[in-house]
Every structure is written in structure tokens, then in C-alpha cells.
Amino acid sequence: MPRTQRNDNFIDKTFTVVADILLKVLPTSQREKQAFSYYRNGMSAQAEGEYAEALQNYYEAMRLEIDAYDRSYILYNIGLIHTSNGEHGRALEYYYQALERNPSLPSALNNIAVIYHYRGEQAIENGQSEISQILFEKAADYWKEAIRLAPTNYIEAQNWLKMTGRWTLPNPTF
Template sequence: MPRSQRNDNFIDKTFTVVADILLKVLPTSNREKQAFLYYRDGMSAQSEGEYAEALQNYYQAMRFETDAYDRSYILYNIGLIHTSNGEHGRALEYYYQALERNPSLPQALNNIAVIYHYRGEQAIENGQPEIASMLFDKAADYWKEAIRLAPTNYIEAANWLKMSKRMVI
């Protein structure tokens, strides 16, 4: 049974009903509808922490989705799951793929920065200050771009950039 038919959450049910109505009303191809159904089920599974199921749905959505912009969000969500699982290298691959298709995706830029910042902190703990500095600089570059695209969304990152003197006002 598709996930959309077994949601217990009122908000998920409401979203599913509205999405189903839109799919019937909007002039879209069967391929586009299939992609959206898998994407919707992936988002639902992901929100419930069912990452394996979410990944299966996202991979299916990728088989049907042809629009680069829409694919960027699928790739971004796959990256989120890998981040949640501590697979930062794989997450970066998916975030970069998302940005190739949609360079104006500040949340992917932010998540890349978060991973580089985390790796910088690990380098400090391992007594590698030069590597840490390079990783922090990389994080700063991605945060600057994310902030440029969404100036009010990343206040903590902006504060870190100011405190670390990586962004001069």
C-alpha cells in the first residue's frame, strides 16, 4: 500500500489530499505525476524517520523526474538523509549534484558549509589547525553564498562569519 494511503498524521493526510487534487487538475504527464507521487511518499517517509523507505521513493522519483529544478530538490533530500545518517561524504555528493541543477538552493549551500565546519572542528580536535583553517574557509565560502541568496535565513552562520573575521561588514 502506498504511503499516501496509510498516513496517520492530519497534516500529511491534508497535504496528500491537496496534492492528489492538484495532480488531477493540473495538466501534467503521467511521468511527472509518477515522479511527484514518489517524491511525496519519500518526503512523508523521511519526516517519520523511515530513511530507507524515503531513499527508495526518492530514487524512484529520480527515474521519472526530468526537470532539473525538481530533481535538485530530490537530490537535496537524499543528501539530508545521508547527513542524518552521518554519511557526510555521500551527503556532499548529493548536495553538489543538487547545486549543479539549481545553483540558487541556499539550503544545500548551508548544509555543505555545516559539514565543512564540522570537519574543521574535528581537525582542531585532532591537532590539525592548518587543515581546520582550510575547512573553515571552505565553510565560510558556502555560507557567504547561502546568505547572499537568503539574507535572513542563516543568522548563526553570519554571526560565526563575523566572529571568525571571515566576513567583513
């Protein structure tokens, strides 16, 4: 089952060695160790652009992983692959599933916002200005939540929210 780390840099190889050691010494079940191993192999394949192999590993990890929090990261990575392949509808499904298991995943919120923003831009190009505004509002809602969770991230999104008048500062509570 271990994936070869042929193209990994020093940091990736070090991570792999440390992860292997942790897997051996941590008091986890064999099932959890296998799930993590598949997840790690999926991440490695994904980093190399081997999306089909990455998906196979992620699906195996999902079959074995029972922890909702850990599953959220597997689902998120599956969503990333679908986004990379231009399959935005499928990507959204996986991002939503990730958020169901882990509502505090700002990167999933950001990626949902990016897809809605992209669709809003497409709607403008197709002369559908009303639809574009609905999509931009959805993007704004997801970006606001992502920024609330990670205030120092998503600077471009913060600028877009300000430039479009969608940035609303919370009322101070005294």
C-alpha cells in the same frame, strides 16, 4: 504506490489531499505525476525516520523526473538522509549535484557549510590546525553564498562569520 499517512498531522493530511487533487487536474504527464508521487512518499517516509523507504522512493522519483529544478530537490533530500546517517561524504555528493541543477538552493549551500565546519572542528580535535583553517574557509564561502541568497536566514552562521572575522561586507556601488 500511495504511502499511508498513518502518523501525519492535520497539515500533512491536508497537503496530501490537495496534492492528490492537483495531480489529477494539472496538465502534466503520467510520468511527472508518478515522479511527484514517489517524491511525496519519500518525504513522508523521511519525516517518519524511515530512511531506507524514503531513499527507495527518491531513487524512483529520480528515475522518472526529467526537470532539473525538481531533481535538485530530490537530490537535496537524499543528501539530508545521508547527513542524518553521518555519511557526510555521500551527503556532499548529493548536495553538489542538487546545486548543479539549481544554484539558488541556499539550504544545500548551508548544509555543505555545516559539514565543512564540522570537519574543521574535527581537524582541530585531531591537532590539524592548518587543515581546520582550510575547512573553515570552505564553510565560510558556502555560508556567504547561502546568506546572499537568503539574507534573513542562517543567523548563527552570520554570527560565526562575524566572530571569526570572515564576514566581509560588499563594497557599496555608487
